Amino acid sequence: MSEHRERLAAIRANLEKVILGKPMAVYHLMIGLLAGGHVLMEDVPGVGKTTLARALALTVDGHFSRIQFTPDLLPADILGVSIYSAETQRFDFRKGPIFANILLADEINRASPRTQSALLQAMGEADATVDGETYALPTPFLVIATQNPVEYHGTYPLPEAQLDRFLVQTSLGYPSQEVEVDMLFDQAQTHPLESLQACVTTAQVQELQKQVQEVKVDRSVAQYVVALVEASRRHSALAVGASPRGSISLFRSSRARAYLEGRDYVLPDDVKAMAVATLAHRLSLNVKSRYAGVTSSQVVEELLRQTPVPA
Numbered sequence: 001m002s003e004h005r006e007r008l009a010a011i012r013a014n015l016e017k018v019i020l021g022k023p024m025a026v027y028h029l030m031i032g033l034l035a036g037g038h039v040l041m042e043d044v045p046g047v048g049k050t051t052l053a054r055a056l057a058l059t060v061d062g063h064f065s066r067i068q069f070t071p072d073l074l075p076a077d078i079l080g081v082s083i084y085s086a087e088t089q090r091f092d093f094r095k096g097p098i099f100a101n102i103l104l105a106d107e108i109n110r111a112s113p114r115t116q117s118a119l120l121q122a123m124g125e126a127d128a129t130v131d132g133e134t135y136a137l138p139t140p141f142l143v144i145a146t147q148n149p150v151e152y153h154g155t156y157p158l159p160e161a162q163l164d165r166f167l168v169q170t171s172l173g174y175p176s177q178e179v180e181v182d183m184l185f186d187q188a189q190t191h192p193l194e195s196l197q198a199c200v201t202t203a204q205v206q207e208l209q210k211q212v213q214e215v216k217v218d219r220s221v222a223q224y225v226v227a228l229v230e231a232s233r234r235h236s237a238l239a240v241g242a243s244p245r246g247s248i249s250l251f252r253s254s255r256a257r258a259y260l261e262g263r264d265y266v267l268p269d270d271v272k273a274m275a276v277a278t279l280a281h282r283l284s285l286n287v288k289s290r291y292a293g294v295t296s297s298q299v300v301e302e303l304l305r306q307t308p309v310p311a
Contacts, residue, residue, distance in 0.1 A: 007200050007208065010200065012030060015030075022048070025041070032144075033060070033205065037253065040145050043149075047174060050146060054066075059196070061202065064101070069108050069111040073112075075114065078118045082131050093133065100137075119143065122143070124165055168253055212259045221268060221271065225271055229247045231307055237294050239284045254266050254273075257270045257273055
């Protein structure tokens with residue numbers, strides 16, 4: 001166990017070398033890595049979303065691919081394409097960038113919904129189907145998607161089915177003045193990414209994920225998870241609440257948080273700590289709530305106040 005704790009500390013230290021003053025974003029990214037779930041980072045341009053994703057890829061020493069999403073991007077540009085070979089007289093499949101351990105989907109909401117949907121099967125089932133053939137993706141497989149706020153020109157809202165496949169959503173926000181000054185000096189000569197070294201292997205990441213799967217969850221805590229999700233389906237501010245996938249995701253992210261905190265069992269506090277990051281992006285506000293300025297995060301916080309916590 002001490003060896004695993006050292007690996008976790010090394011991963012966090014590596015990421016915090018590159019992204020200064022954003023411990024919660026780093027924490028959520030590690031939750032996604034440990035729980036084997038995908039991470040959505042939404043924020044304004046230039047705050048370090050892409051840098052954080054690249055830092056994780058370098059840290060785990062896995063195969064890394066980056067897709068820059070643009071309005072003219074096609075599904076074949078993501079999944080790959082079958083090309084006819086005159087020599088062999090058959091079609092050979094050339095894998096696309098999705099066949100990686102860490103996939104950075106940069107500015108995912110700049111592509112059309114048709115292209116965005118090309119990721120659905122891969123994110124849900126860790127495989128891809130092209131021309132009737134299904135190909136397994138490498139393990140571990142983690143999608144880190146970045147998006148700018150929908151209000152920015154040239155962006156499309158992500159479909160609800162795709163939002164539901166992200167384990168957690170996080171954001172970085174602007175740094176404090178002091179941190180931003182430190183950033184200027186850190187990047188005065190070279191970028192911190194250039195000196196970043198891998199501290200774990202993909203095999204060791206899989207070991208950590210197996211450890212997380214062994215974290216114990218009492219039935220009362222699982223019932224608390226389901227009660228929160230079920231309450232979202234009846235909330236007056238929502239058009240659509242969280243699905244059973246939301247329950248599963250909150251269950252998994254709570255386990256990962258407990259493991260990060262050094263425990264082999266989940267507390268209700270773990271569920272409460274992960275509820276907003278895990279559930280808010282899955283909720284669809286009704287028209288009245290949107291015009292009133294209500295946010296899905298506020299709804300989750302209200303659900304936490306109203307749902308009885310198990311003893």
